[in-house]
Amino acid sequence: MSTLMRAHTELIRRSPDEHFPSFQALWDHCRSEAESSTEHWRLPQDLVPTPMDDGLALDLPVATPQLNAWSFSQLCGLAGVNAATMNRLRPGTSAQAFAETLPDGSKPLQVYASPERVRAIHPASYTRLQNSELLSLVREFATDFRPPQEAAGGGSGLYCGEQDMFVFLIDPTGWVEIKSEVFAPGFFLWNSEVGARTVGIQSFWFQKVCQNHIVWDATDVVEFSRRHTSNVRDALPVIRTMIEQLVEKRDKRRDAFAKQIAAAMKTQVGTDEEVVLKMLRDHGIRRKVAKQSLELARASGGFTLFNLVDALTRLSQQSAFAGERAESDVAAAKLLTLAAT
Numbered sequence: 001m002s003t004l005m006r007a008h009t010e011l012i013r014r015s016p017d018e019h020f021p022s023f024q025a026l027w028d029h030c031r032s033e034a035e036s037s038t039e040h041w042r043l044p045q046d047l048v049p050t051p052m053d054d055g056l057a058l059d060l061p062v063a064t065p066q067l068n069a070w071s072f073s074q075l076c077g078l079a080g081v082n083a084a085t086m087n088r089l090r091p092g093t094s095a096q097a098f099a100e101t102l103p104d105g106s107k108p109l110q111v112y113a114s115p116e117r118v119r120a121i122h123p124a125s126y127t128r129l130q131n132s133e134l135l136s137l138v139r140e141f142a143t144d145f146r147p148p149q150e151a152a153g154g155g156s157g158l159y160c161g162e163q164d165m166f167v168f169l170i171d172p173t174g175w176v177e178i179k180s181e182v183f184a185p186g187f188f189l190w191n192s193e194v195g196a197r198t199v200g201i202q203s204f205w206f207q208k209v210c211q212n213h214i215v216w217d218a219t220d221v222v223e224f225s226r227r228h229t230s231n232v233r234d235a236l237p238v239i240r241t242m243i244e245q246l247v248e249k250r251d252k253r254r255d256a257f258a259k260q261i262a263a264a265m266k267t268q269v270g271t272d273e274e275v276v277l278k279m280l281r282d283h284g285i286r287r288k289v290a291k292q293s294l295e296l297a298r299a300s301g302g303f304t305l306f307n308l309v310d311a312l313t314r315l316s317q318q319s320a321f322a323g324e325r326a327e328s329d330v331a332a333a334k335l336l337t338l339a340a341t
Contacts, residue, residue, distance in 0.1 A: 004204060004215035006188050007148075007168040011155040011213045018161040019154065023147065023169075026158045027139070030131040030165065033193075037119060038062070039128075041108040044078060047121070048099045051091035056098075063115040070163050070194055071118040078102065078109075078121065112194065119162070120194035127232045129199050131165045131191050137236065138169070138189065141243045145169035145186070152211040163196035168213065170206070174250045183207055183219065185250045187243065192228070199232060200225030201239045203246045220249075264306035267338065276303045283334055289315055309335050 020026040040060050049056035049067060057066045067075065076083040079101040086094050112120040112128065138145070147157040148170050157168030170186035183205040191199040201224055207217035224242060226235040270276050273294055280290035289312070296311035297303050312335070 002204075002218045002221055004188075004202075004206070004218050004221070006202065007157055007166075007209075007213040007215065010159055010166045010168070011151050011153075011157075014155070014159045014161070016154075018159045019156055020158040020160065021156055023135075023138070023158060023167075026160060026165075026167070027132065027135050029160060030135055033114070034130045034132045036114045037112060037193075038114075040111040040113065042111055043108055044103050044105040047075065047078070047102055047109065047111070049075070049095050051095045053091070056091055056095060058111065058113070058118050060111065060113060063113070065113045065116055065118045067118045068162050070196065071121050074121045074195075075102075117162075122195055125229065126195055127228050127230050128193055129191060129228060129232050129235065131160065131193055133236065134165075134189060134191050134199070134239065135167070137240050137243060138167070141240060142169065142187075142247065144171045144173060144247075146172055148186075148209045148213065149211070151213045155213060157213060163194060164190065164192040166190045170209065171250060174254065183217075185246050186215070187246060189239070195228055198225040198227050199235050199239075201242055203242050261306065264309060264338075265304055267305040269303045269305060269308060271303065273303075276308075280308070280335075285312070305335060305338055 020029065042058075047058060049058055050064065052066060055066050056072065057064045072086075073083045075098065076086055079098055080103075081097065081101050086097060089097065107124060110120075110122045110124060110126060111118060112122070146169060148168060150156060159166045167189040168186070169189070171184055175182050175184045184207075185203070185205055186209075187201055187203040189201050190197060202221065203223075204215065204218040204221040206215045206219075209215055222242065224235070224238055226232055226238075269279055276294060276297075277287075277290055280293060281287060285293070292315055293308055293311040294303070296314060297307035300307045300310065
């Protein structure tokens with residue numbers, strides 16, 4: 001099993017303004033950004049910025065949005081100048097430096113901007129995938145999934161900033177038994193509308209999420225990612241399929257476990273205490289624990305497999321020793337497999 005650190009890394013690197021309290025709040029933000037942002041096509045030599053009192057801006061047909069940190073760094077890369085050095089110059093000097101260093105070209109560049117901010121500058125080969133498109137898949141196919149418990153310091157697992165989006169969701173009702181241990185499904189989803197990272201998903205089954213959003217004891221970990229090239233939209237059906245498969249596997253496992261429990265409730269081990277005691281001993285249960293289990297099962301209505309497993313589980317929770325708890329839990333799981341489903 002694995003320890004997954006991705007959500008923890010996102011938690012500690014995000015500024016407070018990138019945190020969202022709910023999936024709906026994140027959805028509203030991403031949809032608003034998509035609706036207010038437009039692609040413009042400009043030749044490289046036409047991207048000389050206009051100096052403003054507090055930075056640089058580009059003259060576009062409908063507005064004069066300012067460069068943010070990301071688009072400024074992209075423009076510096078296009079001009080072949082050092083961003084840290086350019087940041088030390090006054091806006092007017094910086095604009096003049098761009099006028100002298102931006103290359104001439106015949107291929108237009110894609111300028112992605114809202115009325116207030118230039119969000120990104122890319123060559124024509126870059127293909128954008130909106131955050132809201134990914135969140136639409138989640139809204140439709142992962143309806144039972146929610147953010148985990150609030151992290152220390154208030155992190156929700158839902159983040160979006162100027163450069164990228166990250167989503168951490170789990171199904172808090174999806175606990176099922178896998179190989180005698182209990183797991184729940186979850187996934188990470190990420191994207192960048194401005195080219196800062198790939199689009200991708202990582203699905204998994206986990207046993208615990210701590211307050212630092214570290215995912216412990218993860219199994220069935222599956223990851224997919226794709227760069228924002230011409231075929232990036234092919235990622236949408238893949239991500240949709242991975243979410244659907246996670247949900248389908250959860251339902252199958254949960255249904256199978258429910259059937260096993262129902263069968264265990266109907267399966268009588270016997271009526272003679274000595275016969276039942278011998279069966280428990282044959283399955284590796286210590287004599288003292290076996291006798292206590294018999295007493296609890298009798299009080300619950302008889303020696304069915306379910307009553308015996310329930311008794312072993314209750315006794316396990318009372319034990320102060322991890323070794324004894326593990327021993328009882330394994331024995332209970334083995335007993336449950338005897339139910340004829």
